[in-house]
Amino acid sequence: MKCLMCENYSLTHICKPCQRNFLTPTQLYKRTLENGTDVYSFYRYSEIKELLHTKHTDLGYYIYKILAQNSLKIFAKEFHFTNKVVSLGVDEHIGANYSHTAILNKALKSNTITPLHAKLLAKNRVNYSGKTKTYRKQHPRDFVVGDFAQEDVIVVDDIVTTGTTLLEATKKLSSANKNVLFCLALCDVSKKN
Numbered sequence: 001m002k003c004l005m006c007e008n009y010s011l012t013h014i015c016k017p018c019q020r021n022f023l024t025p026t027q028l029y030k031r032t033l034e035n036g037t038d039v040y041s042f043y044r045y046s047e048i049k050e051l052l053h054t055k056h057t058d059l060g061y062y063i064y065k066i067l068a069q070n071s072l073k074i075f076a077k078e079f080h081f082t083n084k085v086v087s088l089g090v091d092e093h094i095g096a097n098y099s100h101t102a103i104l105n106k107a108l109k110s111n112t113i114t115p116l117h118a119k120l121l122a123k124n125r126v127n128y129s130g131k132t133k134t135y136r137k138q139h140p141r142d143f144v145v146g147d148f149a150q151e152d153v154i155v156v157d158d159i160v161t162t163g164t165t166l167l168e169a170t171k172k173l174s175s176a177n178k179n180v181l182f183c184l185a186l187c188d189v190s191k192k193n
């Protein structure tokens with residue numbers, strides 16, 4: 001097949017040189033939500049914008065896996081904590097054939113982190129794309145937290161825009177007596193540089 005980025009022949013959807021050149025995070029970006037929860041992200045939106053668009057197609061399954069391997073998987077390897085931690089993907093709802101947040105969540109598996117699937121599902125699956133912060137606040141996702149024993153939690157999503165979704169998810173987890181350590185996202189739209 002051809003590499004999606006450089007169009008050279010490649011065995012993977014994005015060739016190894018392109019993964020090295022364009023998808024190796026150079027820094028961790030940080031944003032703090034209104035409730036004090038930190039969100040760490042790996043890429044600038046402009047760097048992976050086109051790749052993120054593949055989530056609506058079958059190709060997205062492979063692309064999200066590649067993005068997760070270059071960012072979240074490496075982060076998880078280097079992350080250590082006193083307790084065992086679980087990671088939850090935001091709304092791991094199966095769209096066409098797969099859940100893109102479940103792919104990201106799965107990459108966090110380590111000695112410290114256990115990814116749990118479909119434990120943070122939205123009752124309201126409204127499309128926030130292009131909507132204002134006010135609209136988003138007026139139409140909450142209404143998350144339901146599934147049962148699990150561990151207290152320490154990492155929340156994972158692909159993209160942070162206004163932060164409304166993560167704010168709502170982390171508030172819900174707190175009220176379920178969970179301790180949200182931080183959130184992880186592939187990219188944060190507010191990070192321009």
Ligand SMILES: [Zn+2]
Pocket residue numbers: 003004005006007008010014015016017018019
């Ligand atoms: Zn390439």
